[in-house]
Amino acid sequence: MNSIFPDSTQFFTGKKSIILLKEFIKKELQPDKIFILTDENTNKFCLKPFKKIIKGFDNIIIIIIASGEQNKTLASCETIWSELAHNKATRKSLIINLGGGMISDIGGFVASTYKRGLKYINIPTTLLSQVDASVGGKTGIDFKGVKNMLGVFSFPEAILIYPPFIETLDERQKKSGYAEIIKTALACDKSFWQQLSELDFNEIIDWQTLINRTISIKLQVVNADPFESGFRKVLNFGHTIGHAFESYSMKHDNTPLLHGEAVAMGMLCETMLSNKISGLKNEETKFIIDYLLKNFNYYSIKLEAFPELFNYIFQDKKNEADEFQFTLLSSPGRAVVNQKTNIEIVTQCLKEYINLKVEPASENHFLF
């Protein structure tokens, strides 16, 4: 059985944690086989330091899938399920997801569905997955071009946060992770947001402190509402429009938006919406928008994109029946869930978004 509540997920952080995780696997899990799921980049950059963990274990099988959001699909699941079957995985086998959020989302989903559930461990290797995707038990894949359409809640046995992994990420990937740190602060923690609002992304050196604080906030939220029946939706701030941008970009752009890049622009639009719907003050709205534009690339969209964007927004799982339900801000550091809105107000915000006066340097030059 996978862990039912996140409380029972073991956390290992810091450099020495590799040894502790090894002990945990040996003593507590005692797997008959270990499958390590990687993509070609984590296979190249992360497998070597990770070999300390697997040294001494027999029956290690490494599975490599193609990287990137465009591969978080049923076809990749089939590849992994086939590898598991081919190598005779049993209910005593363990899957280790060594990668970013794409790997932990798909690996958790595959583990939870194969033979009604194998145990799995997440070892997140991107900033985004260390602060967000690997924590909280949401697993899944994209389907028919819609983000996370298929999936289950399923909690890993353990999560290892190993700081040196993020050293091989490029700046775009790091910024993408920073967007989820900003989201957590804006949605849940005023003092954390105040601290971040005085920082510039380019000046951050102490990532570990930011990672630890973000995880601890997320854990508090997830433990209060593991299956997202209400309160946990605060963490979806920026994601309704963010997911629409991400799906749209995946379909139309040669170099699609990264998840965090889409979420950053989603937060920008949903900050505007918060000003109209949930009482976010004018000066707070302006401050957040300026901060997001200073730290993230602006994504250009045209009016012609609106019908398709609304199609994605309607598909978003946060909407019940035909109503738009958003998670919005009532003030910086405080998100409110189930905020009802309508197509006219969202259209107005998107129009304000496309009319923003943006410095050319902040524009997303690789699009269109």
Ligand SMILES: NC(=O)c1ccc[n+]([C@@H]2O[C@H](COP(=O)([O-])OP(=O)(O)OC[C@H]3O[C@@H](n4cnc5c(N)ncnc54)[C@H](O)[C@@H]3O)[C@@H](O)[C@H]2O)c1
């Ligand atoms: N389940 C959740 O709660 C949750 C939360 C947020 C995001 N997500 C999902 O996470 C995904 C995004 O995660 P991501 O940003 O980690 O993307 P990703 O897993 O696609 O990784 C981004 C890129 O970095 C590469 N990479 C990974 N680790 C590396 C390393 N250490 N050095 C060099 N390259 C490395 C990958 O191969 C990939 O090319 C999206 O699918 C999103 O929907 C899930």
